[in-house]
Amino acid sequence: MGLILSGIAGCDIVTQITAFGLTMAFGGFWYCSYMISYLDMSPEYAGTLIGIASTVSGVTGFLTPIFVGALTNKKPTFGQWRIVFGVTIILLILNAIVYQFFTTADRQNWDDDHHTERVKRWREYVRRFFSNEQKRTKEKENDSK
Numbered sequence: 001m002g003l004i005l006s007g008i009a010g011c012d013i014v015t016q017i018t019a020f021g022l023t024m025a026f027g028g029f030w031y032c033s034y035m036i037s038y039l040d041m042s043p044e045y046a047g048t049l050i051g052i053a054s055t056v057s058g059v060t061g062f063l064t065p066i067f068v069g070a071l072t073n074k075k076p077t078f079g080q081w082r083i084v085f086g087v088t089i090i091l092l093i094l095n096a097i098v099y100q101f102f103t104t105a106d107r108q109n110w111d112d113d114h115h116t117e118r119v120k121r122w123r124e125y126v127r128r129f130f131s132n133e134q135k136r137t138k139e140k141e142n143d144s145k
Helices: 002-009 013-041 046-057 060-072 078-102 113-144
Strands: none
Touching (some): 002 078, 013 046, 060 078
16 A cells, blocks of 8 residues: 555655555564464474575565666656556565465474474483583582592
8 A cells, every 4th residue: 555655646755754654564564464374384493484485585685676776777757666666566466365375374294293302302311411410510529528
């Protein structure tokens, strides 16, 4: 909604600021909803999933300036910026459709509990090892006195 308003606002600075403010506000709502999906799909590997998705989505960080520069370099008009906003709107809508139809909140079969159990056993082993080591150190100190 904010990008559409920004595309038709022209040089009105108050409308532009309002439009981008709305865009960022709605982006915040969207961000919260899809970030929780990683945790729903795989509590054990949510961080890894976020890392992979962020790496893939980071490609836009260098493709977008190339695209915008190609459109606005020789002819920085409102029409060219409307094309930029239009492409952005289309990509956001396509992204929302793909997310709506293909994302699930069900826990995935590759998210195994065995890994969690191994980590718990390892932590218990390390805890016991260091508590025994502290006991041995205290015993040696007492023996040397």
